Amino acid sequence: MKKVVINEKISENSYLIGIEDKEIIKNFIPGQFCVIMAKESSERIPLTIYDYDDKGIVYLIYQVIGASTKELSMIKDSIYSLSGPMGRPSEICMNYKEYLDKKIIYVAGGVGIAPVYPQVKYLKSKGVSCDIIYGARNKDLLLIRDKIEELANVTYATDDGSFGIKGNVCDALKKNIKKYDYCVAIGPVIMMKFVCELTKKYHLKTIVSMNPIMVDGSGMCGACRCMVDGKMKFACIEGPEFDGHLVDFDSALKRLNIYKEEEKEKMILMDKKMEANNGR
Amino acid sequence: MEDKKTVMRTLSSNIRNKTFEEVELGYNDLEAKKEASRCLNCKNPRCVKGCPVGIMIPKFIEAIRNNNLKKAYEIISESSNLPAICGRVCPQEKQCEKMCIKGLKGDAIAIGSLERYVADYANEHELGLKSKIKENGKKIAIIGSGPSGLSCAYTLRKEGFSVTIYEVLHKLGGVLTYGIPEFRLPKKIVQHEVEKLSKMGVNIVTDTLVGNTISIKELEKDYDYIFIGTGAGLPKFMGIEGEDANEVFSANEILTRVNLMESYKNDSTTPIKKGKICYVIGGGNVAMDAVRTVKRLGMEAHLMYRRDEKSLPARKMEITHAKEEGVIFHFLENPTKIIKDNDNHVIGMETVDMKVLDEGEDGKKKIVPIDNSKNIVKCDMIIMALGTNPNKSVLNNSNIKVDDKGLIMTEDSVTNRKKVYAGGDAVTGAATVILAMEAGKKAAFKIIDSEKCKNK
Known part of the structure; x- marks a missing residue:
């Protein structure tokens, strides 16, 4: 069991959870993720590490999309398990020295800002500066604005125009795309796909962070396999970051639906259980 | 003395293929003694040579005969640290029991079953907990x-x-x-x-x-x-077209979801896919575990193995149990392509027939696809049990x-x-x-x- 110090709603369906775990932070380099279990009977959920502090608290941001994340959102005192850091660190963070004089753009969509934040923070501490384009459906879904604005020039894009430019991240990126040498895009698969289609035209190298279904997160189950340059890759140990111009996004998108029906059933079951508990 | 071994009781196949309860029920005292009495207590026990850890098999069986299960457990423990587990999962027919002299004319002694009997007794009675450990500081x-x-x-x-x-x-x-x-x-x-x-x-x-x-x-x-x-x-995949289809899984994934995450239970939030017709590809113990799991989850369970039946590497008992439980076996057939629809769902596979050639120089028989043999197999879920890296x-x-x-x-x-x-x-x-x-x-x-x- 690990102590939970905070677990609160930060937007319509996003939560911030803080967990005491000194071990995970010791060797963490941005780009890596961890696997969390709310209770012993819970699913293992892979989440990127968003931030940590010197008291040994790890912070994660997650979206409530199914039974497992809903269950996590109801946790108050402690969680059953947290393991990590899993996966490979971000290439740009590992080799930041090669990027000192490069123009770098981070493109984030929705909760994709959570994995972007520690990378930009880490790079800034090493003297590499970056710009950020951050998009969401509307103003209320834009997270941690004050924190990212401390680190970088941020351009916002909202579908309804309620904040920043009206349009998506690609519309924002198009305006200045020629000025950048390196792009990192993290967000919904469909967003990463569109960003990559755009940057490919401009020969702008683009790294994406894949978020496939996983069980163990250590290479054992093969659920997270992605097609990259026609080869099968396990996102958990060979990723999660890949060259976006080589990723088969259509396959990745479809594979996110593997348990769609089962998830719905679990959700109904859970709601029933909660109703029964409330009735008592 | 009888030539037939004392068969361990099992849950009946039609009941057990719907539950995850243990199939084999273990010996009771009478059965264990009866089986132990079949042992000839050979002077030069061949069974010991067949055991990878060299358990003094005739000695522990003798202790069973003498009603001294504590001693039997001590004898096993000298060589094995996990007898309750090995008694259940060792391929005894390829090890100790293969060497048993009784096996020449009838059934070998059921050494694995006896090992399990002793280990279960020891666990029940908390035997084998060494009271004092002298710390060496390392x-x-x-x-x-x-x-x-x-x-x-x-x-x-x-x-x-x-x-x-x-x-x-x-x-x-x-x-x-x-x-x-x-x-x-x-x-x-x-x-x-x-x-x-x-x-x-x-x-x-x-x-x-x-x-x-x-x-x-x-x-x-x-x-x-x-x-x-x-x-x-790390699970292996075949590297064939269509393997990224949504209902193609590694055996590791299915087994982990079911065993570790207990997704067959209602209160688990880990989902498990249940197709109608599922093919498991492979012939080892993991393939047997996967196909029998699939059967228990209510699917029509098939196992496809590219070699012939006698080459199945799985433990004999698991093959027998799988058959009893209604698993359908397909030998000398191998997938070449996964057929999927536009939404990435599995709708079938293309397979070829295989034939066994003469033994190669390494003593292992070579198999090759038969030219122009192509079958279309209808299914909606496929599990790869091809081994691991x-x-x-x-x-x-x-x-x-x-x-x-x-x-x-x-x-x-x-x-x-x-x-x-x-x-x-x-x-x-x-x-x-x-x-x-x-x-x-x-x-x-x-x-x-x-x-x-x-x-x-």
């Missing part, structure tokens, strides 16, 4: 809590080492927990072994991916010795040498780093529980020897 980190790690931990803890086990998952046992299903190896048996270790004072650290959370280099600073028993965990993540930042297959190179259990030992599937490639257990024990003895040399 520290060892064991990476991985599968059979090799558990066995290494036992052996060293008994000698007084301070032992810490690191496990990446939230539960201990490795393949015993995530891989082998409840109906073959109840999790309470594995749990019992783990509890025994913690009662002996072994430290257990879960949720830790060595190589990422902490590196072997860092462990080397804190420990006198390190043992790597991380197994071979070692996982190199553990070696991140460690300078431990591996061969071109990624297997850790050792000499007498020692790697190229003199404090670091390794054993089990991580060294040999995918093998059996008993061999991994033996490798863990062997490394432990090497470590004990090395300590003794230092003190001289």
